[in-house]
Amino acid sequence: xxxxxxxxxxxxxxxxxxxxxxxxxxxxxxxxxxxxxxxxxxxxxxxxxxxxxxxxxxxxxxxxxxxxxxxxxxxxxxxxxxxxxxxxxxxxxxxxxxxxxx
Amino acid sequence: xxxxxxxxxxxxxxxxxxxxxxxxxxxxxxxxxxxxxxxxxxxxxxxxxxxxxxxxxxxxxxxxxxxxxxxxxxxxxxxxxxxxxxxxxxxxxxxxxxxxxxxxxxxxxxxxxxxxxxxxxxxxxxxxxxxxxxxxxxxxxxxxxxxxxxxxxxxxxxxxxxxxxxxxxxxxxxxxxxxxxxxxxxxxxxxxxxxxxxxxxxxxxxxxxxxxxxxxxxxxxxxxxxxxxxxxxxxxxxx
Numbered sequence: 001x002x003x004x005x006x007x008x009x010x011x012x013x014x015x016x017x018x019x020x021x022x023x024x025x026x027x028x029x030x031x032x033x034x035x036x037x038x039x040x041x042x043x044x045x046x047x048x049x050x051x052x053x054x055x056x057x058x059x060x061x062x063x064x065x066x067x068x069x070x071x072x073x074x075x076x077x078x079x080x081x082x083x084x085x086x087x088x089x090x091x092x093x094x095x096x097x098x099x100x101x102x
Numbered sequence: 103x104x105x106x107x108x109x110x111x112x113x114x115x116x117x118x119x120x121x122x123x124x125x126x127x128x129x130x131x132x133x134x135x136x137x138x139x140x141x142x143x144x145x146x147x148x149x150x151x152x153x154x155x156x157x158x159x160x161x162x163x164x165x166x167x168x169x170x171x172x173x174x175x176x177x178x179x180x181x182x183x184x185x186x187x188x189x190x191x192x193x194x195x196x197x198x199x200x201x202x203x204x205x206x207x208x209x210x211x212x213x214x215x216x217x218x219x220x221x222x223x224x225x226x227x228x229x230x231x232x233x234x235x236x237x238x239x240x241x242x243x244x245x246x247x248x249x250x251x252x253x254x255x256x257x258x259x260x261x262x263x264x265x266x267x268x269x270x271x272x273x274x275x276x277x278x279x280x281x282x283x284x285x286x287x288x289x290x291x292x293x294x295x296x297x298x299x300x301x302x303x304x305x306x307x308x309x310x311x312x313x314x315x316x317x318x319x320x321x322x323x324x325x326x327x328x329x330x331x332x333x334x335x336x337x338x339x340x341x
Contacts, residue, residue: 002176003155006185007163010172010185011164015219015220017200020200022203022215022218023215036338038198041327042231043302044330045198047306052314057279057280067280078292084289091287
């Protein structure tokens with residue numbers, strides 16, 4: 001019962017977070033400074049998630065060099081406008097190669 | 103600010119629903135690959151908890167980080183207030199995600215907003231943000247969003263359930279664990295092309311590193327807020 005209560009409350013709160021801005025969209029748009037901030041919230045969130053994931057992955061391995069090498073290759077290919085699948089696969093290949101030689 | 107590199111789906115000038123649905127599916131596919139190891143690992147943790155509510159949380163909470171945190175805390179018999187607060191704080195970022203996609207759903211009826219809200223989670227928001235940067239048609243973006251969203255929703259349930267059933271038989275390959283951060287890198291880097299974009303992503307990365315040890319996703323929230331404010335301030339300075 002306790003688990004059901006916890007899951008239900010967290011679920012309800014999470015859904016409220018998702019729904020509330022959609023219901024207040026017109027009010028959000030009239031706030032120009034807020035709109036400007038929200039425009040950059042997206043990229044900021046992606047990078048924050050990415051940084052946290054890379055950090056955690058580096059901490060999990062005894063030698064973090066393969067992690068950083070993989071991310072560096074992925075970043076370079078992304079900057080060169082390669083498709084996302086190519087970026088991810090090249091990064092993973094780099095990880096395997098660097099892990100094998102280091 | 104726009105993401106200027108070629109992504110999976112081409113820009114649309116009219117709302118071709120079938121093409122947009124295909125594009126949404128194609129856009130979500132690499133992210134599914136990236137998040138699959140996490141979903142399987144989450145399923146294994148749900149299986150270890152051994153409670154149907156833990157499995158139901160796959161759709162009720164529908165956020166991998168919060169779901170995993172809730173399962174972990176429940177498994178270690180943490181108090182209910184702590185479990186609820188942790189799950190809620192981790193999912194607080196959904197408020198920001200929803201606010202950023204809200205303009206596309208402004209004129210829509212309540213039931214469609216309800217469905218859009220139901221599907222919203224990190225990978226779908228990433229797909230929606232990229233589509234928004236390359237399409238000026240909100241109807242096209244909505245079709246794209248729903249196709250990608252339903253694919254993710256069904257796949258997430260399938261993967262978590264598979265992880266639950268396979269349990270500890272699943273290993274966690276380090277190289278597969280790299281898939282998510284590499285995909286995020288691939289999506290985030292192009293946003294650094296403009297000065298405001300660079301300010302946003304640079305600040306977010308720095309704050310994320312500095313606040314990494316803060317509990318319950320608060321560091322992530324601080325990084326998002328700091329990056330967003332830095333980007334907005336840089337844009338204002340360039341105007």
